[in-house]
Amino acid sequence: MTNGGITLAALGHSPAVAALIATHPHDLVPGRVIRSDRGFAFVQTVEGLQVARPATRLVKSAADGGIPVVGDWVLLGGDEAEPLVEVVLERTTAIMRRDPGRSARVQVLAANVDVVFVTHPLAGEPNLSRIERELALVWDSGAQPVILLTKADLSDDAQGARDTVAAIAPGVDIHITSAATGAGIDEALVYLAGGRTAVLIGPSGSGKSTLVNALAGEDVQETREVRVADGRGRHTTVSRELIVLPGGGLIIDTPGLRAVGMWDSSEGLAQAFSDIDALAAHCRFRDCRHEGEPGCAVEAAVERGELAGRRLDSFRELQAEIATVNEQLDVRARLEKKREDKILARSIKDFYKNGDKRR
Ligand SMILES: Nc1nc2c(ncn2[C@@H]2O[C@H](COP(=O)(O)OP(=O)(O)OP(=O)(O)O)[C@@H](O)[C@H]2O)c(=O)[nH]1
Ligand SMILES: [Mg+2]
Ligand SMILES: [Zn+2]
CATH class of the missing domain: 3.40.50.300 (P-loop containing nucleotide triphosphate hydrolases)
Known part of the structure; x- marks a missing residue:
């Protein structure tokens, strides 16, 4: 199937992607996002390049705005005049x-x-x-x-x-x-x-x-x-x-990144600093922050010259940044919960005031 000059295999299609595609309606057209620009996804399919807008339902459901990003596998619906991204397949990474x-x-x-x-x-x-x-x-x-x-x-x-x-x-x-x-x-x-x-x-x-x-x-x-x-x-x-x-x-x-801000990346941090992570297993306290606690194996390693002080500083900075992100996420989750509770309370009140008009 090389209509348009490209196969799904050349786009990096794997058995895992094929299995994901198979769980969706077969009339949708699979493709890979090669660029995402101002809300439009440029999708390479075997039939050529399609410029598609994400379906409204997608935008509403996804936490990150539902906009497909470069590398995403998507399924297209809509029609030739207005192709729509109906599905963004689950990301492997x-x-x-x-x-x-x-x-x-x-x-x-x-x-x-x-x-x-x-x-x-x-x-x-x-x-x-x-x-x-x-x-x-x-x-x-x-x-x-x-x-x-x-x-x-x-x-x-x-x-x-x-x-x-x-x-x-x-x-x-x-x-x-x-x-x-x-x-x-x-x-x-x-x-x-x-x-x-x-x-x-x-x-x-x-x-x-x-x-x-x-x-x-x-x-x-x-x-x-x-x-x-x-x-x-x-x-x-x-x-x-x-x-x-x-x-x-x-x-x-990609364009050169000016800022590389940490997200909720604790696991990545532990892997990137696996040397510190291994030392931390020997700290007296399980939740040791390596900031002057007694029996800290990480700081002991710095003192012995086995771990660079610069590296520990770097680790602490990233750890603090991730903690801030998590606090902000907690605050946002609480605010959103409050807003939802308010909407629910109002609809219950309306229900008792007006009776359920749908009946
Ligand atoms: N001497 C030398 N110059 C290189 C080499 N690789 C890239 N350059 C030069 O470095 C400059 C920047 O290269 P780019 O490839 O544009 O850099 P980039 O990372 O894509 O930059 P952005 O697109 O701005 O993020 C160009 O003038 C390149 O010719 C290299 O191996 N040796
Ligand atoms: Mg460049
Ligand atoms: Zn410690």
């Missing part, structure tokens, strides 16, 4: 951060990705706390994090930088890459074998789009040089976009 624009809201950056390439340039000193943040977010998503250190051609000591990063990324594969020399590109391609989907995250100018072009073997994404004055990127990529690689596999390019 979701990369979530705190919405930088709205308080106590989540933003799903991408869905159904197998691998997240955390890109970081080797042009200067690596920003360790940024990498730690990104790893917590990725571990929480269920996808596999892989660090790609980029621009190795600009570094005198790529191996040294790699070791520094490895110390803060337990259990994460790290590759040194350079789009300029082609180093590490084949290693990155391995993660995409078998029609897998990856997403690139990282600061602006870290070379994400350049990597996409190197992985694709042709220029599919626009790139721009970083600012000379401070080496920062220019936010060249403006939308998250799913790209089908000619050699198989899919990759989502």
Whole structure:
């Protein structure tokens, strides 16, 4: 079935997705969201690209606004003039951060990705706390994090930088890459074998789009040089976009993230800081916050020089951020409950005042 030039398999369709699709009405058309823009989903189906609006019912039901995000598998209904996203299939993974624009809201950056390439340039000193943040977010998503250190051609000591990063990324594969020399590109391609989907995250100018072009073997994404004055990127990529690689596999390019706010990501945090988590098992108190409690094994490790104080600070900062998110979520849940109770109380009052007119 290659009508329109693409098969569902080339879009990353798996037996799990097929099983999900089978539970819905068969007259709906399956497809994958390659871009989401101003409320419209750009959906690739075997018949071509459809620009669809989410059905009203979807928007009302979902906590995150019901808007399909890049990577989502959806089922389309409606008609040719106005295709509608009727169903967003259950996500296998979701990369979530705190919405930088709205308080106590989540933003799903991408869905159904197998691998997240955390890109970081080797042009200067690596920003360790940024990498730690990104790893917590990725571990929480269920996808596999892989660090790609980029621009190795600009570094005198790529191996040294790699070791520094490895110390803060337990259990994460790290590759040194350079789009300029082609180093590490084949290693990155391995993660995409078998029609897998990856997403690139990282600061602006870290070379994400350049990597996409190197992985694709042709220029599919626009790139721009970083600012000379401070080496920062220019936010060249403006939308998250799913790209089908000619050699198989899919990759989502994203705009450089300015802020990587934690969401309700405690599990991701524990995995990203598995070294601290292992030490914490030996703290005297089960709920030890590693902030001066007696018998704290984590702080003891810092004192012995076995754990970097910087890393513990970083952990505490992220932990505090997650606690704040959870408090905000509790407050919102209470307010919503109160509002619902009020509406219920009013309808009961109306019922007794007017009698039930429907009878
Ligand atoms: N020397 C060198 N420069 C690179 C390499 N990879 C990317 N660059 C350059 O870095 C600049 C930024 O690259 P982009 O690919 O646009 O960066 P990006 O991460 O997509 O940036 P945003 O889209 O703004 O988030 C461009 O001028 C690239 O040519 C590399 O391996 N070596
Ligand atoms: Mg880009
Ligand atoms: Zn402790």
